[in-house]
Amino acid sequence: MQTQVKPWLNLVLITLLLMGLQPKAISQSLKKPNILVILGDDQGTVDTHAYGSTDLHTPNLDRIANEGVRFTQFYAAAPVCSPSRASLLTAKYNQNARLFGNVSPPHSDPEYKSGLPTDEITMAEVFKADGYETALIGKWHLGHSPEKLPNGQGFDYFFGHQRGCIDNYSHFFFWHGPNMHDLYQNEEEIYRPGEFFGDLMVDEVKKFTAKDKEDPFFIYWAINMPHYPYQGDPKWLEYYKDLPESRQLYAAFISTYDEMIGEVLDHLEATGELDNTIIVYQSDHGHSTEERAYFGGGSNGIYHGAKFCMLEGGIRVPAMIRYPKAVPAMAVRNQMANSIDWLPTLAEITGTDIPNKEEIDGKSLMPIINDINAPSQHEVLHWATGDPESTTDSWAVRKGNWKLLGNPWDSEKELTFGDEDKLYLVDMSKDSTETTNVAKQNPEILKELLKLHTDWNQEMIQLKLANQ
Amino acid sequence: MQTQVKPWLNLVLITLLLMGLQPKAISQSLKKPNILVILGDDQGTVDTHAYGSTDLHTPNLDRIANEGVRFTQFYAAAPVCSPSRASLLTAKYNQNARLFGNVSPPHSDPEYKSGLPTDEITMAEVFKADGYETALIGKWHLGHSPEKLPNGQGFDYFFGHQRGCIDNYSHFFFWHGPNMHDLYQNEEEIYRPGEFFGDLMVDEVKKFTAKDKEDPFFIYWAINMPHYPYQGDPKWLEYYKDLPESRQLYAAFISTYDEMIGEVLDHLEATGELDNTIIVYQSDHGHSTEERAYFGGGSNGIYHGAKFCMLEGGIRVPAMIRYPKAVPAMAVRNQMANSIDWLPTLAEITGTDIPNKEEIDGKSLMPIINDINAPSQHEVLHWATGDPESTTDSWAVRKGNWKLLGNPWDSEKELTFGDEDKLYLVDMSKDSTETTNVAKQNPEILKELLKLHTDWNQEMIQLKLANQ
Structure with a gap:
């Protein structure tokens, strides 16, 4: 990759030179x-x-x-x-x-x-x-x-x-x-x-x-x-x-x-x-x-x-x-x-x-x-480490106030999760401490976030396979 | 425990005092x-x-x-x-x-x-x-x-x-x-x-x-x-x-x-x-x-x-x-x-x-x-760490040139031992590198060293139990 000097930068440089500034001072004043x-x-x-x-x-x-x-x-x-x-x-x-x-x-x-x-x-x-x-x-x-x-x-x-x-x-x-x-x-x-x-x-x-x-x-x-x-x-x-x-x-x-x-x-x-x-x-x-x-x-x-x-x-x-x-x-x-x-x-x-x-x-x-009132620049965020083909590793996806966790666990050992919590949906606007799984009450949201994760994860699997 | 001054030491001390030495110099000259x-x-x-x-x-x-x-x-x-x-x-x-x-x-x-x-x-x-x-x-x-x-x-x-x-x-x-x-x-x-x-x-x-x-x-x-x-x-x-x-x-x-x-x-x-x-x-x-x-x-x-x-x-x-x-x-x-x-x-x-x-x-x-020619002060030496009641921990006993190892293993991984080597007898005068088990060829020696170990180990078990 090469450094490309922007056209306007040349113009500024010439102006400054005409103003009698020394090259070093110029380069410093133009420094990013x-x-x-x-x-x-x-x-x-x-x-x-x-x-x-x-x-x-x-x-x-x-x-x-x-x-x-x-x-x-x-x-x-x-x-x-x-x-x-x-x-x-x-x-x-x-x-x-x-x-x-x-x-x-x-x-x-x-x-x-x-x-x-x-x-x-x-x-x-x-x-x-x-x-x-x-x-x-x-x-x-x-x-x-x-x-x-x-x-x-x-x-x-x-x-x-x-x-x-x-x-x-x-x-x-x-x-x-x-x-x-x-x-x-x-x-x-x-x-x-x-x-x-x-x-x-x-x-x-x-x-x-x-x-x-x-x-x-x-x-x-x-x-x-x-x-x-x-x-x-x-x-x-x-x-x-x-x-x-x-x-x-x-x-x-x-x-x-x-x-x-x-x-x-x-x-x-x-x-x-x-x-x-x-x-x-x-x-x-x-x-x-x-x-x-x-x-x-x-x-x-x-x-x-x-x-x-x-x-x-x-x-x-x-x-x-x-x-x-x-x-x-x-x-x-x-x-x-x-x-x-x-x-x-x-x-x-x-x-x-x-x-x-x-x-x-x-x-x-x-x-x-x-702008304090601008929306988040992310409609959706994903998290996953480990093998994307694993079915037991933890992952998460967040869209707006909804966060879906897959295979959640708590490394602080305060929250415990049952078999029914392998898909764990949280409404962050009401429960930012993630204590309540509301997957059953929100099947459409669950479906939407699960698809977001699954589609993304499928891409990650393809990337992994292409990388092997 | 009290320090006991030996009678001859008192005599030396009095003699030195009579010679006009200061107490500190005396104590230093008498220092062990x-x-x-x-x-x-x-x-x-x-x-x-x-x-x-x-x-x-x-x-x-x-x-x-x-x-x-x-x-x-x-x-x-x-x-x-x-x-x-x-x-x-x-x-x-x-x-x-x-x-x-x-x-x-x-x-x-x-x-x-x-x-x-x-x-x-x-x-x-x-x-x-x-x-x-x-x-x-x-x-x-x-x-x-x-x-x-x-x-x-x-x-x-x-x-x-x-x-x-x-x-x-x-x-x-x-x-x-x-x-x-x-x-x-x-x-x-x-x-x-x-x-x-x-x-x-x-x-x-x-x-x-x-x-x-x-x-x-x-x-x-x-x-x-x-x-x-x-x-x-x-x-x-x-x-x-x-x-x-x-x-x-x-x-x-x-x-x-x-x-x-x-x-x-x-x-x-x-x-x-x-x-x-x-x-x-x-x-x-x-x-x-x-x-x-x-x-x-x-x-x-x-x-x-x-x-x-x-x-x-x-x-x-x-x-x-x-x-x-x-x-x-x-x-x-x-x-x-x-x-x-x-x-x-x-x-x-x-x-x-x-x-x-x-x-x-x-x-x-x-x-x-x-005296370079004096005999070793030990007719027998024992080694054992771990639980004396264990039947799998390693131990050893040496009497003269004979060394018997129980459950031997090599942490350097150079020697390997089979099931028949759980009792491993070595003649240190001929084989100080312990490469050959001569237990079968020397049943009487084996018996003698095994008894030495077993009797001693029994004492150690009693000691352990009394200590619990």
């Missing part, structure tokens, strides 16, 4: 806005002070929310790590991007079968083609063969771990054996034992934004916190010492990475780039209730469910955007939106072409960002 | 030798340069060996962590010490049922009663209720982890969920994130030996290396870069902790305490072939087996003692010996009473240390 997409990890639906949490101290996440737009009904594309990331980067449902489940570490998948197919077009590729310098700082978890690693998927620069999570001090991957070191700069393994991964990431983000660049930057900062291991700064453990243990550990980690984000915001402000940078923040899905996460320190508020399941607590996430030049401040939007929408949203702001726009599932959020 | 027991973890049978390894650089372990006595046929009391440690500390077979298997972390055993019973007398209690200041630096893994933690078992001071292994930079316990921080000073959880646990231990050992003490010190330094995670210094990874990956990682960790030991030796030399200190070194059992250990970077030389099994590679370990005042230098001993022997050996050198001497299984090694 920078982009910083920050992805949290396993953060609960309401786990930011700005989202109503009363026990969490998150002034920097709150700052992004308060100086921009915060969404109350924003969905991760999937309740699982790799699929959620694939969707964010491609603006497609993960199945449509042919990334069906979590990516296995290379020693479990020596033929590198899993991972995001390289012919999928990532956000990094889109902005790189438009002249951006692109970087991933943090977590990858989208494939391990050289061409499926970040440098093969549009990122000029990569600093972080390949496999999905690490100990933040040793940078070892512990979640499957063998216990291995996993810290890379581009494709080179590097050693920084003892240094807190959060601090290393902050330094990398600062360095990448500090360079005296001709071109704007696009940074995908995939923070991998508060994902276990809960390794918050001991000062925050002290601060939260009166909370129950799992919440204390989780909260300390949240505040630790909130501080990291604050350091970057301050840095951007100091270098004069803050208001030239579109900042997006989102969690990759709901909080974890795994044993490694002390069975759950996060909170989904009034909702049910958590990481791995299709209930709201698994997929409804904190999400916000700050860019004073085009996004209002102190604004809240209740329309449903999805992480697949960020790419078209950012592309609309920056005037960037999306080469495969007709193939993506996401929609620009600018209409609802600009 | 210090004791430093260093326990490696998952180190392979021959994995020291002094043991014939050609690829490992271990100058400091070699120094202990060369300046003291090195044993070629030294056995861990068990091929598993907690039982091996229980035996070392009590001088009893682990079953006799009523520690049957590995100790569970507290969240898996909330009633603290597992652990070393508090009425067992540990090495720390024995030396403390004789006026020693006692410390455990490193790994515990012998119980988690307050009275079963180190301070409850005779150690004046504890610095390290309770659960058995940690990440060396974050000090998190990762081997069972939840992922939790595990670093303590006595019973207080302390935070030193980012600091290499090896360096912390070296500092603690130095501090404990540097204090201007009235009394001698007894330190049990349980290093927990090269136990996974393999986190050797990157400079050693570079040094060993031409070795296969698992060996490279393992070797780098060995050399890292060899340097740690060197730092302590240098410190003791600089403070003038080196030759006043009895130094014992041993691995807790054979090398690991677990996935977390890259399926095995260690070496058992010509032997078979590894951690968890009763073949020589699981239980035959590097072991040495240095104490120039009573132990010859540059000496090698081939008599079979066992980690249960250290307590009586040390007690003989220091003239310390062992209050339950008639109950322990260990024997002083001084006769063989003093």
Whole structure:
């Protein structure tokens, strides 16, 4: 892909030249806005002070929310790590991007079968083609063969771990054996034992934004916190010492990475780039209730469910955007939106072409960002991870206020489902906590949503088969 | 237990007082030798340069060996962590010490049922009663209720982890969920994130030996290396870069902790305490072939087996003692010996009473240390971990050159055993690699060793039942 300079841009350039401005000053004044997409990890639906949490101290996440737009009904594309990331980067449902489940570490998948197919077009590729310098700082978890690693998927620069999570001090991957070191700069393994991964990431983000660049930057900062291991700064453990243990550990980690984000915001402000940078923040899905996460320190508020399941607590996430030049401040939007929408949203702001726009599932959020009363840009949303041919995996489809769940389960173990609930219909306008299956009372709605899912799923099966 | 001053000691004291020496100088000149027991973890049978390894650089372990006595046929009391440690500390077979298997972390055993019973007398209690200041630096893994933690078992001071292994930079316990921080000073959880646990231990050992003490010190330094995670210094990874990956990682960790030991030796030399200190070194059992250990970077030389099994590679370990005042230098001993022997050996050198001497299984090694031709102090040795009532757990008994294994298996997966090998008799004088079952050819020997085991095991069952 080549960068194409728009005709009007040439005109502006000539005018500015005639006005006597130096080429560098010109190029800077014409520079597109920078982009910083920050992805949290396993953060609960309401786990930011700005989202109503009363026990969490998150002034920097709150700052992004308060100086921009915060969404109350924003969905991760999937309740699982790799699929959620694939969707964010491609603006497609993960199945449509042919990334069906979590990516296995290379020693479990020596033929590198899993991972995001390289012919999928990532956000990094889109902005790189438009002249951006692109970087991933943090977590990858989208494939391990050289061409499926970040440098093969549009990122000029990569600093972080390949496999999905690490100990933040040793940078070892512990979640499957063998216990291995996993810290890379581009494709080179590097050693920084003892240094807190959060601090290393902050330094990398600062360095990448500090360079005296001709071109704007696009940074995908995939923070991998508060994902276990809960390794918050001991000062925050002290601060939260009166909370129950799992919440204390989780909260300390949240505040630790909130501080990291604050350091970057301050840095951007100091270098004069803050208001030239579109900042997006989102969690990759709901909080974890795994044993490694002390069975759950996060909170989904009034909702049910958590990481791995299709209930709201698994997929409804904190999400916000700050860019004073085009996004209002102190604004809240209740329309449903999805992480697949960020790419078209950012592309609309920056005037960037999306080469495969007709193939993506996401929609620009600018209409609802600009108008609190605009309708959601999605009439229908789909969720499904795992094998589309499976008849037991969970899935969901939402149309307006109706949400149909297939094979629902609750990873928080609060809701239980019987055999009659394999198709579980909810009226979100009356029951956003998903406690009542109204399938029997609404056979026509059930039929309509089931057909929406079945038709879509059939396409996904075809795509899967074509991909084999 | 009370320290009893021996009558001759009073006489010496009075004589010295009459000579005009100050009380402090007197007490120092009368001070018993210090004791430093260093326990490696998952180190392979021959994995020291002094043991014939050609690829490992271990100058400091070699120094202990060369300046003291090195044993070629030294056995861990068990091929598993907690039982091996229980035996070392009590001088009893682990079953006799009523520690049957590995100790569970507290969240898996909330009633603290597992652990070393508090009425067992540990090495720390024995030396403390004789006026020693006692410390455990490193790994515990012998119980988690307050009275079963180190301070409850005779150690004046504890610095390290309770659960058995940690990440060396974050000090998190990762081997069972939840992922939790595990670093303590006595019973207080302390935070030193980012600091290499090896360096912390070296500092603690130095501090404990540097204090201007009235009394001698007894330190049990349980290093927990090269136990996974393999986190050797990157400079050693570079040094060993031409070795296969698992060996490279393992070797780098060995050399890292060899340097740690060197730092302590240098410190003791600089403070003038080196030759006043009895130094014992041993691995807790054979090398690991677990996935977390890259399926095995260690070496058992010509032997078979590894951690968890009763073949020589699981239980035959590097072991040495240095104490120039009573132990010859540059000496090698081939008599079979066992980690249960250290307590009586040390007690003989220091003239310390062992209050339950008639109950322990260990024997002083001084006769063989003093005489290369002395017979092994053990006519018979037993090994068994797990439930003594089990009919499928592995066990072994050795009498002279004969070794009988029950339910043998090879954690290295090199030897295979058929149904007829459930009783597996080996003549160690002809077949130290345990490749041939000669049970059929030696029915009388088989009968004799089987009875030795059965009688002993019956005692262990009674002990277990009495303990319930």
